[in-house]
Amino acid sequence: MENKNIDKKQAEENTELIKEEHNPKRNYIFQKNPITKVGFVIILGILILIIIGIVLTGSFFDSTIKNP
Numbered sequence: 001m002e003n004k005n006i007d008k009k010q011a012e013e014n015t016e017l018i019k020e021e022h023n024p025k026r027n028y029i030f031q032k033n034p035i036t037k038v039g040f041v042i043i044l045g046i047l048i049l050i051i052i053g054i055v056l057t058g059s060f061f062d063s064t065i066k067n068p
Helices: 034-060
Strands: 016-019 028-031
């Protein structure tokens, strides 16, 4: 007899964005706790500094020579 490999369909995932601290679910991306909040603030601050740096260098190195 032939040995057939039948592909099983993956079950539909129920992934949620934020998990509450005392909720026992497994499929989540972020957990609502102090570590996640501090990490978010640090990453947001770094992104704001990068944007400010790009704007300032664009205005500081503004060239007076215009392309025709």
